[in-house]
Amino acid sequence: MPQPPEQTPAPLDGPATAAVDPRELLLGYLDWYRETLERKLAGLPDTLLRAPVEPMGWSPLGLVQHLGWVERRWMRWGFAAEDVIAYPAGGDAEEWGVPAGRSSQEVLAGYRAEVAAATAVAAAAALDDRARLGGRFRTPEDAPTLGRILFHLLQEYARHVGQLDIVRELLDGTTGE
Structure with missing residues (x-):
């Protein structure tokens, strides 16, 4: 019986294959998903970046804007208890909808600024540090660790980047890796 041709497996995504440190793994995969989000937007003309896709009801740019709010809510308001606006006044419609x-470029710059701020917050803390009180979390019992928050962000990105794969294929036929 003939054997199928040998294929070289694709390299692993995310942090280095020898990574074992939980911090390196969490931050490495989070950075990989952030980069993947931008990679999946590459080449889309502005009209398609802004076009809501059914049945999702949001545009690729709206997803980027939402993830900027997510970064802010969990890292700056949540973990660091910064005095920032955590939710837009217009609710989900404003969080996901990009005004004409x-x-x-403004949406992408805003997202990148939130990622930079979140990265700085994470760099200054240990995984077992608990969120400061006063922002999202009011009592010590409610305050999660940085590790727990980073894990939440990681799953949020994994879900949304997967959705973006589908949206991109619906928009122009480009498929993900």
Whole structure:
């Protein structure tokens, strides 16, 4: 019986294959998903970046904007208890909807600024440090560790980047890795 041709497996995504440190793994995969989000947007013209896709009801740019709010809510308001606006006044419609007057570059810059702020917050703390009180969390019992918050962000990105794979294929036929 003929054997199928040998294929070289694709390299593993995320952090280095020898990584065993939980912090390196969490931050490495989170960075990989953040980069993947931007990679999946590459090449989309502005009209498609802004086009809501059914049945999702959001545009790729709206997803980026949402993830900027997620970064802010969990890291700055949540973990660091910064005095920032955690939710837009217009609720989900404003969080996911990009106004015509806001450029794609503004949305991407806002998202990248939130990622940079979240990265700085994470760099200054240990995984077992608990969230400060006063922002999202009011009591010591409610305050999760940085590790727990990073794990939440990781699953949020995994879910949304997977959804973006589908949206991108619906928009222009480009498939994910």
